[in-house]
Amino acid sequence: MSKSNFTRRGLLKTSAVAGAGLALPTIFTAQSAHAFTNEPTGGTVTLGFNVPQTGPYADEGADELRAYQLAVEHLNGGGDGGMLNTFSSKELDGTGILGKKVEYVTGDTQTKSDAARASAKSMIEKDGAIMITGGSSSGVAVAVQALCQEAGVIFMAGLTHSNDTTGKDKKANGFRHFFNSYMSGAALAPVLANAYGKDRKAYHLTADYNWGYTTEEAVRASTEAMGWETVAAVKTPLTQTDFSSYIAPVLQSGADTLVLNHYGGNMVNSLTNAVQFGLRDKQVNGKDFQIVVPLYSRLMAKGAGANVKGIFGSTNWHWSLQDAGSKAFVKSFGTKYGFPPSQAAHTTYVQTLLYADAVQRAGSFAPCAVAEALEDFEFDGLGNGKTLYRGADHQCFKDVLVVKGKENPTSEFDLLEIVEVTPAEQVTYAPDHPQMGGPEAVLGACNNGA
Amino acid sequence: MEAIILQILNGLDKGSAYALIALGLTLIFGTLGVVNFAHGALFMIGAFCAVTFSRILTLSRTVIDETQTDFLGNPLKVDVPYLHDLFGQATGDAIIDWAVPLSILFTVPVMMFVGYAMERGLIKHFYNRPHADQILVTFGLAIVLQEVIKYFYGANPIPTPAPQAFAGSLDFGALLGFDPNLIIYPYWRIIYFVFSAIIIGAVFAFLQYTTFGMVVRAGMADRETVGLLGINIDKRFTIMFGLAAAVAGLAGVMYTPINSPNYHMGMDFLVLSFVVVVVGGMGSLPGAVLAGFLLGILESFASMREVLEILPGLNQIIIYLVAIIILLTRPRGLMGRKGVMED
Numbered sequence: 001m002s003k004s005n006f007t008r009r010g011l012l013k014t015s016a017v018a019g020a021g022l023a024l025p026t027i028f029t030a031q032s033a034h035a036f037t038n039e040p041t042g043g044t045v046t047l048g049f050n051v052p053q054t055g056p057y058a059d060e061g062a063d064e065l066r067a068y069q070l071a072v073e074h075l076n077g078g079g080d081g082g083m084l085n086t087f088s089s090k091e092l093d094g095t096g097i098l099g100k101k102v103e104y105v106t107g108d109t110q111t112k113s114d115a116a117r118a119s120a121k122s123m124i125e126k127d128g129a130i131m132i133t134g135g136s137s138s139g140v141a142v143a144v145q146a147l148c149q150e151a152g153v154i155f156m157a158g159l160t161h162s163n164d165t166t167g168k169d170k171k172a173n174g175f176r177h178f179f180n181s182y183m184s185g186a187a188l189a190p191v192l193a194n195a196y197g198k199d200r201k202a203y204h205l206t207a208d209y210n211w212g213y214t215t216e217e218a219v220r221a222s223t224e225a226m227g228w229e230t231v232a233a234v235k236t237p238l239t240q241t242d243f244s245s246y247i248a249p250v251l252q253s254g255a256d257t258l259v260l261n262h263y264g265g266n267m268v269n270s271l272t273n274a275v276q277f278g279l280r281d282k283q284v285n286g287k288d289f290q291i292v293v294p295l296y297s298r299l300m301a302k303g304a305g306a307n308v309k310g311i312f313g314s315t316n317w318h319w320s321l322q323d324a325g326s327k328a329f330v331k332s333f334g335t336k337y338g339f340p341p342s343q344a345a346h347t348t349y350v351q352t353l354l355y356a357d358a359v360q361r362a363g364s365f366a367p368c369a370v371a372e373a374l375e376d377f378e379f380d381g382l383g384n385g386k387t388l389y390r391g392a393d394h395q396c397f398k399d400v401l402v403v404k405g406k407e408n409p410t411s412e413f414d415l416l417e418i419v420e421v422t423p424a425e426q427v428t429y430a431p432d433h434p435q436m437g438g439p440e441a442v443l444g445a446c447n448n449g450a
Numbered sequence: 451m452e453a454i455i456l457q458i459l460n461g462l463d464k465g466s467a468y469a470l471i472a473l474g475l476t477l478i479f480g481t482l483g484v485v486n487f488a489h490g491a492l493f494m495i496g497a498f499c500a501v502t503f504s505r506i507l508t509l510s511r512t513v514i515d516e517t518q519t520d521f522l523g524n525p526l527k528v529d530v531p532y533l534h535d536l537f538g539q540a541t542g543d544a545i546i547d548w549a550v551p552l553s554i555l556f557t558v559p560v561m562m563f564v565g566y567a568m569e570r571g572l573i574k575h576f577y578n579r580p581h582a583d584q585i586l587v588t589f590g591l592a593i594v595l596q597e598v599i600k601y602f603y604g605a606n607p608i609p610t611p612a613p614q615a616f617a618g619s620l621d622f623g624a625l626l627g628f629d630p631n632l633i634i635y636p637y638w639r640i641i642y643f644v645f646s647a648i649i650i651g652a653v654f655a656f657l658q659y660t661t662f663g664m665v666v667r668a669g670m671a672d673r674e675t676v677g678l679l680g681i682n683i684d685k686r687f688t689i690m691f692g693l694a695a696a697v698a699g700l701a702g703v704m705y706t707p708i709n710s711p712n713y714h715m716g717m718d719f720l721v722l723s724f725v726v727v728v729v730g731g732m733g734s735l736p737g738a739v740l741a742g743f744l745l746g747i748l749e750s751f752a753s754m755r756e757v758l759e760i761l762p763g764l765n766q767i768i769i770y771l772v773a774i775i776i777l778l779t780r781p782r783g784l785m786g787r788k789g790v791m792e793d
Contacts, residue, residue, distance in 0.1 A: 054605075055605070056605055056712070056714065057605065058600070058604075058605035059604050059605045059606045232755055234758065235762075237765060237766050239718070241709055241715065241718045242464055242709060244460045244463070244464070244639070244750075245457060245460045245461075245464075245749070245750040245753035245754070246753055248456045248457070248459075248460055248634070248635075249453060249456065249754065249755060251631045251632065251634065252452060252453060252456070252632055253755075265712060268606075268607045268709075268710050269607070269709045269710070272609070272708075272709060272710060273708070273709070276617075276619070276638065276639070276707075276708070277634055277635075277636055278618040278619035278634060278636065281618060282631055282634075284631070299606055300606075302606060302609075303606045303607035303608065303609060303710050303712075304607075304609060304710070305609025305611060305710070306609070306611065307609070319521060330521060330522070331522060334521055334522045335522070339521075340521045410518060410520075410526060411520070411521075411526075413521065414521075
C-alpha cells in the first residue's frame with residue numbers, strides 16, 4: 001500500500017503557490033499595459049496642444065502654437081536647441097523624451113470652456129496625448145485642468161493669470177508657470193506708489209468673470225496696503241465693447257487713478273475709450289490723472305496702439321530681457337518666424353521643456369512620477385531667473401516684470417519697456433493665502449488614470 | 451444732474467450706431483422683405499474699409515537704419531511711407547493722420563458694390579423663401595464674411611485713431627456752468643453723433659424728396675401695383691440694398707476711432723440692432739431711429755454705478771427688458787405698421 005502525501009493542507013499550499021505563480025506575470029503585464037493613461041508604447045510620445053485657434057484670442061493662440069512647435073523641434077534635436085542650451089537642468093539632449101520622438105496634436109479651445117474640454121478629451125482619448133497644455137483664458141484653464149485630473153494626465157497651463165488656477169481650483173495633475181493676479185498686485189503696487197505717490201484714489205473697472213475678480217482683489221489689496229483708497233469698483237460685462245458709460249462717471253467720483261482689470265478685447269476697448277475721454281489730460285485732487293492696466297500683453301498693447309504709452313502694467317516675460325535664456329529663445333523664435341515671441345509663446349515653450357525634463361528626471365511618463373519631479377523643482381536659464389515650482393500649489397515663483405507702454409516704439413513689437421524686475425520673494429505668498437482660496441483649497445491626490 | 455446729462459450724451463453716440471445699423475436693416479426689410487442677418491457684417495466690413503484705406507496710405511518702402519538694431523541685433527528696417535516721397539514728410543503724415551475721415555470716399559463705392567454683389571449674388575434667390583431660410587442664409591453669410599476678414603486681418607483689434615485734431619474731449623460741463631471735468635465728452639463721439647444725424651437726415655430726404663425715393667416708398671407700400679405701372683421696382687430695390695450697405699459701412703468707418711475694429715464687431719451690434727428694429731416697429735424707418743437712440747440712452751443709464759448698486763446686472767438685460775415691455779404693450783413696436791411681418 002502506498003502512502004500518499006496528498007493532504008488537504010498540502011493541496012491548499014500548492015494551489016496558493018501555483019495560483020500566485022500564475023497570477024504574478026498577469027499582474028505585471030496588467031500593470032505595464034495600463035499603468036497610467038496613454039502610456040507610450042512605441043517609439044513616439046504624443047503631446048496635446050490645446051490653444052484658441054479661432055475666436056478673439058486666436059492670434060495669441062497662434063503664437064502659443066508656434067512656440068509649442070519650436071519646443072518640439074528642439075526636443076527632437078532640430079534647430080539651434082533654443083533654451084535647452086541655457087536650461088540649468090541638463091537632462092534633455094535633443095533625443096526626444098526618454099528616447100521617444102516627440103509628436104503633437106492640436107486642439108481648438110475657441111476660448112470656450114466646453115469646446116476646450118471637448119478638444120482636450122478628444123486628444124486624450126483618440127490621439128493618446130500623454131500631456132495637455134495650453135491656455136489664453138483662466139476659465140478654460142481651470143476647466144481643462146479639472147478634466148486632466150479626472151483623466152489622469154498632466155496639465156501644463158499656458159497663459160492663465162487668475163489666482164484660482166493654482167489657488168481655489170488647483171489640482172494635483174495641474175501645473176502653472178505663468179504668474180498670477182496676486183503677483184501682479186504685489187509687483188505693481190510699490191512701483192505705482194513710487195511713481196504716483198501713496199495718496200491716490202483709485203476707481204476699478206473689472207471684467208465680470210473669474211479672472212477680473214481675482215485681479216481686482218489682488219490689486220486693491222496691494223495698493224490699499226500702500227495707502228491708496230479705492231473709491232469704487234464697477235463690474236463690466238465681458239461682452240461690453242463700448243465702455244463710455246462706465247468711464248464717463250470716473251471723474252465725477254473724485255478718483256484720480258483708473259485701474260482697468262480687463263484683458264484682451266475688453267482691455268483694448270476700455271483703454272482706448274479712457275484715453276479718448278481725455279482722462280490722462282485731466283488733473284484731479286491736484287494730481288495728474290493716471291490709468292493702470294494690471295496685466296499687459298504685447299498682442300493686446302498692439303490693439304490699443306498709441307493709447308498704451310506711459311501706462312504701467314505687469315507681464316510674465318518680455319522679449320527684451322537680456323538673460324541668456326531669453327536671448328536664446330528670442331533668437332530661435334525670431335529666426336524661425338521673423339518676429340519676437342510674446343509672453344504667451346514664452347510660457348508655453350517653457351512649460352513644454354519643463355514637462356519633458358521632469359519626465360526625463362523621473363524616468364517615467366507616469367503622471368504621478370512626473371508631478372513628483374516637478375514639485376519643488378528649482379531651475380534657472382528659462383528667462384525668468386531662478387524659479388521654484390512650488391510643490392504645495394504647483395505654481396512657479398519667479399521674478400515679475402513691471403512694464404510701461406513705450407513712448408517711442410521702433411516697431412510694432414516694441415511697445416513695452418521694462419520698468420522694474422520685481423524679485424520673486426516680493427511676490428511670494430503662503431499656499432493657504434486667503435486670495436488663493438484659504439486652507440480649504442487643496443491639491444488633492446495625483447491621478448495616474450488608466 | 452451732471453450724471454444724467456453725461457449718460458444722455460453717452461447714449462446719443464451709442465444710439466447713433468444702433469440707429470444707423472437699424473436704419474439699414476429696416477430699409478432692406480421694408481423694400482425687399484428680407485431679414486438680413488448679414489447687416490452687422492456690413493458694418494464690420496465698413497470699419498475694415500477704414501483699416502484697408504489706412505494701410506493703403508501707409509504703403510511703404512523699407513530702408514535700413516544702420517544706427518539702430520532690431521530684436522535679433524540686425525540693422526533695423528524702417529518703413530518710409532510712399533506718401534512721404536510724394537508730398538514730403540509733414541504733408542504725408544497729415545494725410546495719414548486723416549485716414550479715417552478720408553476713407554469715407556473709399557468706403558461708399560466699395561460698400562455699394564458689396565451690397566449690390568450680396569443682393570444679386572445670393573439674397574435675391576431667397577426672396578420667395580420663408581423668413582427662417584433668409585435668416586439662416588444671411589447669418590451663415592455673416593459668419594463667412596467675418597472669417598474672411600479674420601483670415602486677412604487677424605483676430606486682434608487694429609487701432610485706427612481719429613485725426614489728432616479731434617483727440618481729447620470737450621468739457622461740456624464748463625459750457626453749461628458746472629464745475630470743470632464733471633461732464634466731459636470726446637470730440638470724436640460728438641462728430642459721430644453729428645455725422646449719424648446727417649446720414650439719417652440724408653436718407654430720409656432722399657426717400658421723401660426724390661422721385662426715386664417716392665417710387666421706392668410706393669414699392670414698400672404696394673410692390674405689385676408699382677410693378678403693374680411698368681416700373682422696374684426690383685432694380686430700385688437692389689440699389690436700396692446697396693444704399694443700406696453704404697449706410698452700415700459709413701457707420702462702421704466712423705466707429706473705428708471709438709473702438710479698434712476686429713472681425714466680430716458686426717456680431718456685437720447685430721443682435722442689438724435687431725432688437726432696435728423690433729422695438730421701433732418692423733419696417734418703420736423713424737421707429738428704427740427713435741428706438742436706436744432710446745435704447746442707447748437707456749443702456750447708458752443702466753450702466754451707472756448708482757443703478758447697478760440697486761439692481762446688479764441691469765446693464766446686461768436692460769435692452770431686452772425694454773423690448774419685452776414694449777412688445778407686450780405695443781405688439782407692433784413703437785411705430786410699427788399694421789400688416790408688416792404679420793402674414
